Amino acid sequence: MATYAEMQEVFEDIRSDFRYDHELNGCLNCGICTATCPSAHFYDYSPREIVQLLWTENVEQIYDAMQEKIWACAQCMTCAARCPFKNSPGGLVAIMREVAIKHGFQSAKDVLRPFGRVMLKLITTGNQLSPDMIQPDHFPDWGPNIQKVEGDLKTLRKAIPMKTLQTTDTAWEVAIKTSVEMYTIWEETGVLKQLETMDENLFDVIEDFIDEKREEYADWLEEQEDKEDA
Ligand code: SF4
Ligand code: SF4
Structure with missing residues (x-):
């Protein structure tokens, strides 16, 4: 108490x-x-x-x-x-x-725990949801019609008339520059700190991912500079 x-x-x-x-x-x-x-x-x-x-x-x-x-x-x-x-x-x-x-209220941890998967998806892809998350087991409340999306996801994605980049593990591809900028915003505004308070394990996974992405971005920037100099 x-x-x-x-x-x-x-x-x-x-x-x-x-x-x-x-x-x-x-x-x-x-x-x-x-x-x-x-x-x-x-x-x-x-x-x-x-x-x-x-x-x-x-x-x-x-x-x-x-x-x-x-x-x-x-x-x-x-x-x-x-x-x-x-x-x-x-x-x-x-x-x-x-x-x-x-x-770090326990009530907040309990309420937010089910959203861990969405948070991981958002931070690692820039999208909250992706086609590969739409599995019957995850949405029992959608009823029997959810079975219609079972099957070849890639084929179903290709059937969508608008341009979706045909990805299944993200709704659309986010540019690495945008992702890295978002990490800085989340860091500066305390979002990542809040995540650490709520779920340390999830935070560790996300922190490693962010480090990797930042390294990838630094390499990409170097490549661009080399191209400009050539
Ligand atoms: S509507 Fe506004 S004034 Fe009325 S009880 Fe709610 S908070 Fe109070
Ligand atoms: S559920 Fe909607 S109406 Fe009720 S307190 Fe929250 S914001 Fe206000």
Whole structure:
């Protein structure tokens, strides 16, 4: 169990986020946000409650809401469009989630674990999804029609009229320069640090991959320079 000082530190991180004052402007307690929130219909979750907790600065209950409740939000922002006070409960939840990741909350690890495969794909290919990920075992919720994509993926890709570069392990090929620039952005903005906090094993795999790509890019640049000099 966290100490009161730790809970206060978590709240300070939420409150000091540069978006906080734009997303929270007071609360009438009118309940419009909760009435229109899709997640509130299905889960033990209420955007009004989140706003009230933050507005009253109840650090213990804020900490408690970060264990489960905040992960129910669908980030649809219906609440932000409806609130007469121009609050954004969905935006506040986004800040709370980022702080939960920063502090290595178990709730964040549990929620993000299933996305590890997508994260690996995104960082190694620049695409979130690829044809070779569409396997019946991975999408039981798609029902029996998923069987239609079983077969020769390469042939199916060639049947698509638009240019797809015919790849199956990525949706399209991303230029190495773009990939290397993205790695720098993820590094500078703390995304890779967050990943390390959430899943050290996945981070190690991705770090090795990034090192290899950077070396490959350095060799490519050298080749280009040699060509120009020739
Ligand atoms: S709609 Fe706005 S003012 Fe009304 S309860 Fe929700 S956050 Fe508060
Ligand atoms: S952003 Fe989250 S809190 Fe707001 S309406 Fe959508 S699901 Fe509800």
